[in-house]
Amino acid sequence: MHLHKYEKIWLVFGLGSLALFLLIIGFAAFWKGTHPQSHIETIDPQNVEAHESFKPENLGLREVADGKYIVNIVASAFNYDIGSDDAGKPVKTIRVPKGSTVLFQVTTKDVVHGFQVAGTNVNMMVEPGHISRLETVMKNAGEFTVVCNEYCGIGHHQMFATVEVYDE
Amino acid sequence: MAKDKLRHQTTKNDDTSIDLKGTFISVMLLGIFILVLWFGIYALFLSR
Numbered sequence A: 001m002h003l004h005k006y007e008k009i010w011l012v013f014g015l016g017s018l019a020l021f022l023l024i025i026g027f028a029a030f031w032k033g034t035h036p037q038s039h040i041e042t043i044d045p046q047n048v049e050a051h052e053s054f055k056p057e058n059l060g061l062r063e064v065a066d067g068k069y070i071v072n073i074v075a076s077a078f079n080y081d082i083g084s085d086d087a088g089k090p091v092k093t094i095r096v097p098k099g100s101t102v103l104f105q106v107t108t109k110d111v112v113h114g115f116q117v118a119g120t121n122v123n124m125m126v127e128p129g130h131i132s133r134l135e136t137v138m139k140n141a142g143e144f145t146v147v148c149n150e151y152c153g154i155g156h157h158q159m160f161a162t163v164e165v166y167d168e
Numbered sequence B: 001m002a003k004d005k006l007r008h009q010t011t012k013n014d015d016t017s018i019d020l021k022g023t024f025i026s027v028m029l030l031g032i033f034i035l036v037l038w039f040g041i042y043a044l045f046l047s048r
């Protein structure tokens, strides 16, 4: 088969890009452990309180080690339940110091919701029956808005919270 | 007449004479655009 000189060049370029991106996917999946955020672990969406992480008293921010945090959240139409403060008011803002490692654990009682901390790499789907987990290092200080980015119904736009990363 | 026909047939398969410069440039521009975009987004991912 005879190929034009230019054809050979762009075929090599195309195949090279394909090989490069496949390598990157393999690297991300096998070395870096990148995978879908909803794992094999399932939960009863009718009874999320039965799960240790989603008991009402365990919701919200918790420091588990120096600079390591876990945030447990139950999403529902149209709210993120991040626990309540000492006065019994619902928490809407999470405050963590810059550079801390935060593991977000989110589940939903009803329909599919989104969980995106806009301006960071935290962005995942929250599906009923599954627990979505994403661990991240809060590299940059600032105020980040948590938004639901999966249309979940009439009050979709009312689903928000704030993550505040402060300089120590 | 016969000579003309013969010439026509030989040039038909001779693709070195086809001008693919424009195609080549557009294919490469598209490829470079995709790569630049990808690495730009990756840099954004790393910085956040």
Ligand SMILES: [Cu+2]
Pocket: A113, A114, A148, A149, A150, A151, A152, A153, A156, A157, A159
């Ligand atoms: Cu929504």
